[in-house]
Every structure is written in C-alpha cells, then in structure tokens.
Amino acid sequence: xxxxxxFHGGLKTVRHKxxxxxxxxxxxxxxxxxxxxxxxxxxxxxxxxxQPGDRxxxxxxxxxxxxxxSAAIHAPTSGVVSAVDQQPVPHPSGLSDLCxxxxxxxxxxxxxxxxxxxxxxxxxxxxxxxRNAGVVGLGGAGFPSAVKLNLAGRSEPLATLMLNGAExxxxxxxxxxxxRERAAEVVAGLQIMAHLLEPQEVLIGIEDDKPEAIAAMxxxxxxxxxxxxxxxxxxxxxSVKQLVKLLTGKETPVDGLPxxxxxxxxxxxxxxxxxxxxxCGEPMLSRVVTVTGQVHRPGNLETLIGTPFAELIxxxxxxxxxxxxxxxxxxxMGFALHSDDAPVTKAxxxxxxxxxxxxxxxLPVLPCIRCGACMDVCPANLLPQQLYWxxxxxxxxxxRDCHLFSCIECGCCSxxxxxxxxxxxxxxxxxxxxxxxxxxxxxxxxxxxxxxxRMERLEREKQxxxxxxxxxxxxxxxxxxxxxxxxxxxxxxxxxxxxxEGHPEG
Amino acid sequence: xxxAVMALGLLAGASGLLLGFAAIRFEVxxxxxxxxxxxxxxxxxxxxxxxxxxxxxxxxxAAGEADINLCPPGGQNGIAALAELLGRDxxxxxxxxxxxxxxxxxxxxxxxxxxxxLCIQACPVDAIVGAAKHMHTVIARECTGCExxxxxxxxDCIHMIPFAPSITTWKWTYPAVEVKAAA
Numbered sequence: 001x002x003x004x005x006x007f008h009g010g011l012k013t014v015r016h017k018x019x020x021x022x023x024x025x026x027x028x029x030x031x032x033x034x035x036x037x038x039x040x041x042x043x044x045x046x047x048x049x050x051q052p053g054d055r056x057x058x059x060x061x062x063x064x065x066x067x068x069x070s071a072a073i074h075a076p077t078s079g080v081v082s083a084v085d086q087q088p089v090p091h092p093s094g095l096s097d098l099c100x101x102x103x104x105x106x107x108x109x110x111x112x113x114x115x116x117x118x119x120x121x122x123x124x125x126x127x128x129x130x131r132n133a134g135v136v137g138l139g140g141a142g143f144p145s146a147v148k149l150n151l152a153g154r155s156e157p158l159a160t161l162m163l164n165g166a167e168x169x170x171x172x173x174x175x176x177x178x179x180r181e182r183a184a185e186v187v188a189g190l191q192i193m194a195h196l197l198e199p200q201e202v203l204i205g206i207e208d209d210k211p212e213a214i215a216a217m218x219x220x221x222x223x224x225x226x227x228x229x230x231x232x233x234x235x236x237x238x239s240v241k242q243l244v245k246l247l248t249g250k251e252t253p254v255d256g257l258p259x260x261x262x263x264x265x266x267x268x269x270x271x272x273x274x275x276x277x278x279x280c281g282e283p284m285l286s287r288v289v290t291v292t293g294q295v296h297r298p299g300n301l302e303t304l305i306g307t308p309f310a311e312l313i314x315x316x317x318x319x320x321x322x323x324x325x326x327x328x329x330x331x332x333m334g335f336a337l338h339s340d341d342a343p344v345t346k347a348x349x350x351x352x353x354x355x356x357x358x359x360x361x362x363l364p365v366l367p368c369i370r371c372g373a374c375m376d377v378c379p380a381n382l383l384p385q386q387l388y389w390x391x392x393x394x395x396x397x398x399x400r401d402c403h404l405f406s407c408i409e410c411g412c413c414s415x416x417x418x419x420x421x422x423x424x425x426x427x428x429x430x431x432x433x434x435x436x437x438x439x440x441x442x443x444x445x446x447x448x449x450x451x452x453x454r455m456e457r458l459e460r461e462k463q464x465x466x467x468x469x470x471x472x473x474x475x476x477x478x479x480x481x482x483x484x485x486x487x488x489x490x491x492x493x494x495x496x497x498x499x500x501e502g503h504p505e506g
Numbered sequence: 507x508x509x510a511v512m513a514l515g516l517l518a519g520a521s522g523l524l525l526g527f528a529a530i531r532f533e534v535x536x537x538x539x540x541x542x543x544x545x546x547x548x549x550x551x552x553x554x555x556x557x558x559x560x561x562x563x564x565x566x567x568a569a570g571e572a573d574i575n576l577c578p579p580g581g582q583n584g585i586a587a588l589a590e591l592l593g594r595d596x597x598x599x600x601x602x603x604x605x606x607x608x609x610x611x612x613x614x615x616x617x618x619x620x621x622x623x624l625c626i627q628a629c630p631v632d633a634i635v636g637a638a639k640h641m642h643t644v645i646a647r648e649c650t651g652c653e654x655x656x657x658x659x660x661x662d663c664i665h666m667i668p669f670a671p672s673i674t675t676w677k678w679t680y681p682a683v684e685v686k687a688a689a
Contacts, residue, residue: 089673095676097673426681429681432678436677447631447650448549448560450633451630454631454632
C-alpha cells in the first residue's frame with residue numbers, strides 16, 4: 001500500500017450513504033416528454049440540428065458542438081421534436097435556456113450503433129468519436145472529456161491517469177452503485193482513456209466508506225496493472241486538486257490544472273460513458289442519479305437526460321412530508337432548484353429532497369469573531385476570513401490577491417463558522433462580480449477599437465473625397481480663378497494642374 | 507576652492523548632459539494619463555459628457571477642463587474608479603449630463619425601417635448593418651447602448667431594450683444577511 005499525502009483541512013461529515021445505496025440501480029421510466037437542454041457542459045452551447053416536427057431516433061445527434069470546448073447533445077429516445085425553445089433548466093438562477101423538447105413514442109428505436117475497436121482507431125478519430133458521443137465530465141463540472149483526453153502540445157508524457165471514485169458528498173451514492181455493479185465496464189472505459197493518454201501509472205481513488213465498491217473495482221482491475229487506492233473518508237477528498245494531493249503528493253499550481261503536474265483525472269461515471277460510446281456505439285443518453293432525502297423509496301435511477309425531476313421523485317414513491325427544498329448535487333456544494341419541472345442533465349448526480357433534518361438550521365448571522373476555524377478546515381489552504389472581509393467590503397482586487405479563484409466552494413468554512421456567516425455566498429458573489437467586470441472590460445475594449453476603426457475610416461474617406469475634388473477642380477475654373485484672383489501673388493506661378501489631371505479616376 | 511568649483515561644475519555638466527539625453531531618448535509619446543482614463547471609461551461613445559467620444563473626454567479630464575462626474579454610462583462606479591485613478595474625491599453624477607440607466611441595446615423594428623441609412627451614419631461603433639433602401643439591423647453584440655441612433659431615425663423605429671437576464675449573464679447576488687449584534 002502506497003503512502004497517502006493528506007490535504008490540509010477538510011471535514012468529517014455525517015454520512016447518509018446507506019439511505020440510497022442499499023438497492024441496485026433501477027432503470028428510469030420513460031416519461032411522455034423529455035426536455036433536453038442544449039447547454040449541459042462547460043463551453044459554448046450546442047447548435048440545434050432539429051426543428052419542431054422532426055422525427056428523431058434514440059441516439060440521434062440533436063445538438064452539434066459549437067467550437068472546440070463544447071459537447072454534442074443527443075435524443076435520449078425516439079419520438080417527435082415538439083419545440084426548440086427556452087425552457088427552465090436546473091440552475092441556481094431558475095432561468096430558462098435553449099432546450100429541445102421531445103414527445104416520446106415509446107418505441108425506443110435506435111440509430112445504427114457502431115461499436116469501434118479503439119486499438120485500431122487513430123487517436124484523433126477516437127477523440128472525435130468521444131466528442132460526437134457528447135461525453136462530458138460527470139462529476140458535476142461537465143467539462144468536455146475529449147478536450148481532456150488530448151495531450152498534444154505537452155512535451156512530457158503523462159505521469160498519472162486518475163479515476164475519481166471518492167464521492168465525498170455525504171448523500172450521493174451514484175458512483176458507489178455504478179462501481180459495485182458495473183466495475184468491469186468502468187475499467188473498460190478507463191482502458192480507452194489510458195490508451196489515449198499513455199500514462200505511466202493509473203490510480204483509482206475511492207473513499208474507504210465504500211468497501212464493496214473498492215472490492216469490485218479491485219477485482220475488475222486484476223491483470224490490468226491499475227491500482228485501486230482507498231482514501232480516508234474526509235470531505236472534500238473528491239475535489240480534483242485535493243485527490244491529486246492525496247494520491248500523488250503533488251500540489252496543483254494556483255492558476256494551473258492537475259495536468260500541469262502530470263496528472264489527468266476523470267470521474268468513474270465518465271469512464272463508464274466512454275466505454276458505452278466506444279465499445280457499444282451508444283452516445284451519452286442517460287446517467288445514474290441518486291434520489292434521496294425525504295422520499296419514500298430512496299435509491300439510484302438510471303435516468304434518461306431530459307426527464308423532469310418530478311418523474312424521478314414519483315418513481316421513488318413521492319415526497320414525504322416536510323420537504324422544504326429540492327437540492328441538485330449534494331448538500332455541501334449543490335444548489336436549490338426552483339421547481340421540480342427542470343430536467344435531468346449530464347451534470348445532475350443527485351436529487352436531494354431536503355427537509356428540516358437534512359438542512360442546516362438557519363441560525364442568526366453573528367459578527368465574525370476572528371476565531372480562525374474556517375482557516376483550519378479550508379482544503380485549498382486559503383484564508384477564508386480575509387476573503388470574507390474583502391468580499392463583504394466589495395474589495396475585489398484584494399480578494400483576488402488572496403487567491404479567491406483558488407476557492408473550490410466546498411462549503412467547509414461556512415459549515416464550521418460559529419457565527420453562521422454564509423461565507424461561500426460571499427465568495428461566489430465576489431467571483432461573479434470580477435467575471436462580470438472582466439467581461440465588461442472586454443466589451444469596452446472592443447467598442448473602443450471599433451470606434452477607432454470607424455474614425456480612421458471616416459478620415460480616410462474624407463481624404464479620398466478631397467483628393468477626388470482636387471483632381472476634378474482644376475479642370476473647369478482653375479485658369480480663370482487664377483487670373484482674376486486679385487489676392488493671388490503675381491510672383492508665384494498659377495497653381496499647376498494636379499498631377500493626376502491627365503488620368504482622372506472615376 | 508578652484509578644485510571644488512570645478513568638480514561640482516563637472517558633475518552638474520555631466521548630469522545635465524545625461525538628463526538631456528534621457529529626455530530625448532526616452533521621450534513618452536502622448537499622455538499616458540489619457541490612456542489610463544480612457545481605459546476606465548465605458549467606451550459607449552455616447553457623447554453625453556459633452557465631448558465627441560470617450561477619448562476626447564479622457565483628454566479633457568487629463569487637461570483639467572472637465573470634471574470626472576459627467577459620464578452616465580460609467581455611473582457611480584466609473585466615477586469612483588476615476589477618482590481613485592486621479593487621487594480626487596468621488597462626487598455624485600452631474601444630473602446635467604444624464605442619469606445612470608441599466609445596460610440596454612438598440613433594436614430596429616424591421617417592419618418599419620425604410621432604409622434611410624441615417625442610423626448607420628450615427629452609430630459610433632459601426633454596429634448597424636444595412637444599405638440604402640434596404641432594411642437595417644443592429645448587431646446586438648456590438649451595440650454599446652449609446653442611443654445616438656434614436657434621434658436621426660425619421661420613422662422612430664429604433665427602441666432601446668434592456669438586456670434580458672440569461673444564464674450566461676446571471677450573477678450571484680450580495681448575500682442578504684442581517685448581522686445581529688453580539689449580545
């Protein structure tokens with residue numbers, strides 16, 4: 001057993017895994033209508049390829065990736081497109097975004113699925129297949145995986161390919177169940193990733209509160225040389241920079257990515273999706289979602305993308321009394337949904353129907369007493385208290401100098417604050433303001449350049465007009481004016497005809 | 507005595523030559539403070555400050571001819587940034603130049619556009635496309651919301667509409683918490 005390198009801070013949270021991880025993954029029901037958002041990833045929104053009235057097949061691409069950092073979107077089942085318009089999506093704002101609505105026909109008619117042998121395909125073709133299958137990081141961020149599987153331009157070979165099965169959020173169990181039940185498929189996907197990245201070692205990090213998953217993954221890895229490494233159960237070990245530190249001892253630079261220190265990390269569900277895309281020819285159409293909290297039968301559902309959250313709740317036996325809030329993601333890093341009409345997206349790993357027992361009680365906010373408890377738990381080694389003062393005073397430059405952007409918004413500081421200050425809310429606010437300012441600066445710079453270009457163009461046109469006038473002018477009145485002008489100096493010769501006179505243009 | 511005078515004189519002469527050389531060799535073209543002021547201004551080019559654009563206003567501020575509170579699109583934040591840059595005290599926006607409004611973009615009612623090109627000539631950032639006797643339209647991404655196209659339109663078919671909130675522009679708000687005084 002290799003040594004682990006504990007990260008700073010973190011929390012022992014109260015575990016709520018057994019509520020949902022005791023039953024196998026169930027197939028989700030096919031709802032009458034699916035609402036598939038075209039932006040389910042980091043990067044540019046996908047370009048819609050269908051119009052209302054079009055018939056689509058299961059697995060047909062309905063949104064094309066627009067640019068390098070973007071992802072394809074597919075029809076999760078066969079049916080008829082009824083609308084391509086703005087629909088509510090799961091987002092902390094509760095706002096709408098462009099979605100394709102499909103009335104399902106229940107026939108589940110597939111496109112032609114073409115499994116490929118990844119060993120025979122050129123790496124760029126393989127990446128293109130993964131890109132066209134709409135594979136994005138399923139740990140929650142939704143970053144297009146094909147981009148991360150491309151190491152072109154990096155001189156050094158990759159030291160470590162890491163699979164993240166830590167699943168440190170206290171309520172989520174979808175990766176746990178996936179590893180227990182489909183370990184062989186996860187490892188098959190990992191093999192494809194290893195084939196593309198050619199790492200020196202492959203590590204799988206799993207928190208030690210999941211002994212069944214560890215056993216299943218260890219068995220599946222037999223003979224591959226991949227190493228399963230149990231890590232202590234300590235939130236947020238599943239955060240990528242913390243897991244990299246934990247398993248390799250390497251610190252990711254402040255403005256960098258793990259790949260800068262030779263580590264590339266993927267979620268276990270992402271590896272599973274890569275396996276489906278390459279070995280089965282199936283694009284990303286569904287994901288495992290943990291439905292837990294105040295529902296009658298908590299569990300994990302393999303749900304089609306676009307299924308309304310209300311259908312999931314219904315399948316799990318409906319709400320129990322006293323549900324106060326519906327949270328997507330875990331209680332530590334997730335956000336409250338505005339309604340259960342919003343659809344499941346690729347990033348939706350958990351739906352928590354939270355009652356008063358699941359939510360931290362809303363206690364009155366007291367002034368900061370500078371106890372430093374937040375600093376002790378910060379896994380990013382920041383000074384949360386200092387960040388709080390700056391963010392509260394809207395001193396964004398100073399907040400940035402205190403490495404605001406290294407904050408992973410894990411919520412440890414808010415959790416331990418004895419004054420119940422919503423610290424993470426302040427950091428999110430400050431980050432958003434800085435981004436907005438940056439965007440505004442860019443817009444202003446663009447406007448400045450356009451204005452300058454316009455002024456130059458007007459000046460050029462003016463000069464051209466004058467030049468033309470000068471060409472034309474001497475033809476008619478020039479000699480007369482010169483001879484009759486009493487003010488003209490008799491010593492200077494009459495203005496000679498402009499040089500271009502013999503060759504008038506236009 | 508003579509040696510002292512000579513030494514000092516020599517030193518003064520050498521320093522003078524050095525300074526003279528430096529003044530020519532490292533001469534700064536333009537006024538860097540104008541650039542800095544221009545970078546703070548919102549580049550709307552609306553002319554509400556009474557100058558022909560953001561850069562002329564920046565030049566006027568640098569020359570001490572204009573006050574720092576004449577830019578409505580920059581708003582109170584812009585005035586604060588200018589005050590910080592120039593080491594002055596912030597002051598409220600001069601109501602004579604206008605009021606601070608939410609960001610808006612011009613939209614042409616294409617049904618009513620007669621293709622007169624007057625708005626195209628008025629737009630300071632070339633954000634309107636079209637040709638004579640053909641419909642015009644605003645490139646929304648490039649519009650600075652300066653409103654200079656509104657007045658020339660003979661059929662009043664241009665309207666300012668505020669930016670609709672969208673997922674890409676949505677921001678977390680300042681935490682609305684009531685801090686209770688410690689007992």
